[in-house]
Every structure is written in structure tokens, then in C-alpha cells.
Amino acid sequence: MTQDILREIIDYSNRADPYPLYEELRKTPVFHNGNGGPYVVSTYYEIQSLLHDPRISSDARNLKAAGDDPLGRSEEEGTTLPPSFLKLDPPDHDRLRRMTNRPFGPPHSPHRVHDMLGELGGLVSGLIEGIATTGNLDRIDLVDQFAYPFPVSVICRLLGVPREDEPRFHVWAETLAASLDPDPDADPAQHGKGAVDARMELGMYLAGLVEERRKDPGDDMLSQLATADGPDGSMTTMEVLSTSALLLIAGHETTVNLITNGMLTLLRHPEVLQRLREDPSLSVPIVEELLRYEPPVQLLPQRSTLSEIEVAGVTLPKGASLWLVLASGNRDPKRFENPDRFDPDRRDIQHLGLGSGIHSCFGAPLARQEAQLALSELARRLENPRLLEDPPPYRKNAVLRGPRHLPVACDAIR
Numbered sequence: 064m065t066q067d068i069l070r071e072i073i074d075y076s077n078r079a080d081p082y083p084l085y086e087e088l089r090k091t092p093v094f095h096n097g098n099g100g101p102y103v104v105s106t107y108y109e110i111q112s113l114l115h116d117p118r119i120s121s122d123a124r125n126l127k128a129a130g131d132d133p134l135g136r137s138e139e140e141g142t143t144l145p146p147s148f149l150k151l152d153p154p155d156h157d158r159l160r161r162m163t164n165r166p167f168g169p170p171h172s173p174h175r176v177h178d179m180l181g182e183l184g185g186l187v188s189g190l191i192e193g194i195a196t197t198g199n200l201d202r203i204d205l206v207d208q209f210a211y212p213f214p215v216s217v218i219c220r221l222l223g224v225p226r227e228d229e230p231r232f233h234v235w236a237e238t239l240a241a242s243l244d245p246d247p248d249a250d251p252a253q254h255g256k257g258a259v260d261a262r263m264e265l266g267m268y269l270a271g272l273v274e275e276r277r278k279d280p281g282d283d284m285l286s287q288l289a290t291a292d293g294p295d296g297s298m299t300t301m302e303v304l305s306t307s308a309l310l311l312i313a314g315h316e317t318t319v320n321l322i323t324n325g326m327l328t329l330l331r332h333p334e335v336l337q338r339l340r341e342d343p344s345l346s347v348p349i350v351e352e353l354l355r356y357e358p359p360v361q362l363l364p365q366r367s368t369l370s371e372i373e374v375a376g377v378t379l380p381k382g383a384s385l386w387l388v389l390a391s392g393n394r395d396p397k398r399f400e401n402p403d404r405f406d407p408d409r410r411d412i413q414h415l416g417l418g419s420g421i422h423s424c425f426g427a428p429l430a431r432q433e434a435q436l437a438l439s440e441l442a443r444r445l446e447n448p449r450l451l452e453d454p455p456p457y458r459k460n461a462v463l464r465g466p467r468h469l470p471v472a473c474d475a476i477r
């Protein structure tokens with residue numbers, strides 16, 4: 064195992080196919096380069112148990128010191144927004160997640176998502192008709208023309224953020240998504256600075272909307288978060304801002320990759336695409352298998368240990384930084400038979416694609432619904448779709464991984 068494997072994971076030249084690197088990594092389930100760098104965990108059962116371990120923290124303030132990270136990852140110190148619940152531990156995490164759940168729908172019952180089904184269908188049809196009216200079916204970019212605008216419109220609608228402001232927060236969202244990647248070559252003092260500024264600007268933008276909604280509430284989540292007063296009391300303005308920023312970014316930068324990775328995988332497996340075309344209900348197992356096989360969130364680089372912990376025979380000291388490589392756990396042959404095979408008929412599919420434990424994806428019902436609908440409609444409506452570039456050009460990001468463009472052609476749109 065080379066000492067540089069962490070750099071290789073981040074290196075763009077491996078973006079299109081990082082899976083051979085993960086296979087190499089799994090030979091050492093807990094890898095540490097010995098220089099005070101992160102402990103990288105790549106096997107399914109170890110990742111799963113750490114995600115459920117209360118001795119593991121998501122709060123960046125528990126890392127021994129940002130400067131200890133040889134890859135130069137810095138923290139969010141100095142931001143004007145407090146950390147969102149993604150980066151908090153209990154009890155604050157639990158309180159804020161509970162309070163956010165209330166307007167979104169009761170726990171484990173995605174009724175708000177069901178209410179939105181008609182609307183989601185309308186958005187999907189509108190975008191596919193938009194592609195048809197361009198008249199150019201020889202070169203369609205499924206990212207720019209479909210997979211990006213769809214989830215962005217949905218999260219804007221849900222939160223009550225004006226869709227026409229998208230060009231403004233697009234830049235902040237991209238900066239924040241990119242900042243999740245550890246940067247081996249960045250100056251530790253500078254790395255993360257762009258993200259701090261982007262977060263502050265996004266916070267100020269949302270503060271204006273929250274003020275408006277307090278005066279004149281609508282049926283959107285921003286209004287509900289800003290005005291709700293339940294058993295846990297109400298959120299402070301700062302909590303409303305960091306929660307809505309989290310939802311906006313999470314709803315923005317992840318589902319696009321699930322839809323795009325999904326179409327790419329289906330175009331590489333035409334027999335599955337044909338089955339989906341004939342039976343839209345197959346989108347349910349297809350999306351689960353995609354979350355295992357090509358997960359949009361490849362790794363979680365933000366955890367730390369609150370005390371000394373032993374994992375797979377390795378002792379992690381208190382304050383150690385952890386990378387949990389979800390995409391590698393999903394391909395662990397000790398957990399999944401033929402893990403490198405895309406197989407929507409797989410019966411046993413407890414993947415790590417949406418995380419696990421107390422931080423498991425809050426937007427999971429929405430993400431699943433969006434991807435199921437998007438893929439089944441694209442399969443049904445595009446006649447004889449073909450990939451024009453394989454592999455397609457990828458986004459820079461290693462953590463939130465997916466194609467930047469997905470050029471395809473088709474004969475007609477029905």
C-alpha cells in the first residue's frame with residue numbers, strides 16, 4: 064500500500080473510476096500513513112459500526128487541531144454561521160434534527176414528499192419537453208438540461224427560496240460542495256477560506272428571506288422553521304439559517320449526481336434500461352442498487368474520535384481524524400456478493416450510500432423519490448438513448464462525485 068493512496072483518491076485522474084483504489088485500500092481496513100494524518104476506514108462492517116458509535120464525533124471542533132491534518136483541511140472557525148446539525152453531536156444534533164423534521168414530515172413518514180409527487184412529475188415533464196423543444200437530440204447534456212435543474216427546483220420549492228435567485232446561490236453551493244474535499248496541496252491558512260466566505264454570503268442571503276417570512280409566512284419550510292414553536296421551543300435565527308443552508312446545499316449537490324450516475328450506469332447496462340422502460344416500478348430497486356454501486360457521497364471526511372477506540376485491531380487515539388469511505392464499504396466482497404456487478408435484482412441491499420446511524424440522510428425519502436421518477440421517465444421517454452462520451456467528464460469533487468456533463472443522443476422524445 065503506497066503512502067500516497069489518500070492523494071490518489073483525491074487526485075482527479077482517478078475520478079472516473081476510483082474503485083480499483085478502494086479495492087487496494089480494503090487490504091488495510093484501517094489505513095493510517097503514520098504522519099498524524101487521518102485514519103481511513105474502507106470496509107463495510109467497520110464503517111457501519113463507527114457510524115453507530117457514540118465515541119465518534121461529527122463536530123469539527125473535536126479534531127485534535129486543524130493543523131494536525133497533513134492534507135491541510137481546515138475547520139469552519141471564524142464563520143458567522145454556527146455549524147449545522149450535520150456537524151453537531153447529541154444533544155444539539157438531535158434537537159435540531161427533530162425540529163427540522165416537524166415541518167418536513169413526521170419521522171419515517173415522508174408525507175410531505177408524497178404531497179409533492181404531482182409537482183415532481185410536472186417538473187420532470189417540463190424539463191423533458193424543454194429538451195424536445197430545443198430540437199437538438201444529437202447532443203443533449205443530461206446534467207445541465209435535466210439532472211441539475213430538477214432537484215434544485217424541488218429544494219427551492221420546498222424551502223421557499225425563489226428559483227430565479229439560483230444563479231446567486233449556485234456559486235456558493237459549488238464552493239461549499241468543493242470544500243468538502245480534503246486538499247493535499249492547499250496552504251492550511253488559506254484552505255477553507257473560500258468556503259467561510261461562501262457560507263457567510265449564503266447566510267446573509269437566507270437571513271433576508273427569513274425576515275420576510277417571519278412577517279408574511281407561506282407554506283414553505285423556511286417559514287415553518289422560522290416561526291415554529293413546539294416541545295423543543297423554537298430555533299434561534301442562527302439555527303434557522305444554518306439549517307436552511309444545510310438543506311439547500313444537500314438538496315442541491317447530491318441528487319444531481321444520483322440521477323446522472325444512474326443514467327450513466329443504465330446506458331452502460333442497456334438490458335436494465337430496457338427493463339425499466341417496460342416496468343417503471345423497477346426504479347425502486349434500481350435506485351437502491353445505484354446508491355450502493357455509484358454513491359454520490361463517496362466518503363465522509365469529517366469524523367473524529369472522542370476517546371481511544373480499537374477498530375479492526377488498530378488503536379485510534381482520542382482526537383484522531385477519520386475518513387469513512389462509504390463507496391468502498393459498498394463494494395466490500397465480505398458484505399456483498401459480486402460487489403462490482405450492477406445488479407438491481409440483488410435482494411440484500413443494506414448499502415451505506417445514505418449514511419447510517421444518527422446522521423443518516425435526512426432527505427432520503429425525497430432523494431429516492433426524485434431519482435426514481437427521473438430515471439423511470441427518462442427511460443420511458445427517450446427513444447434509443449446513446450452515450451456520446453464514456454467516461455464522461457467528471458466534476459472535480461472527490462467527496463460529492465459525479466459527471467459534470469453527460470452527453471447523450473436519442474432518436475426522438477415521446
Ligand code: HEM
Nearest residue numbers: 148149313314317318321359360417418422424425426430
Ligand atoms: C446526511 C447522502 C440527498 C439532507 C447525509 C449523509 C449522506 C447523505 C451520506 C450522511 C452524512 C454524515 O453521516 O455525515 C445523500 C445523498 C443524497 C442526499 C446520496 C441524494 C441522492 C439529500 C437531500 C436533502 C438531504 C435531497 C435535503 C432535503 C441531508 C441532511 C443530512 C444529510 C440535512 C444531515 C443529517 C444529520 O446530520 O442528521 N446525506 N443525501 N440529503 N442529508 Fe443527504
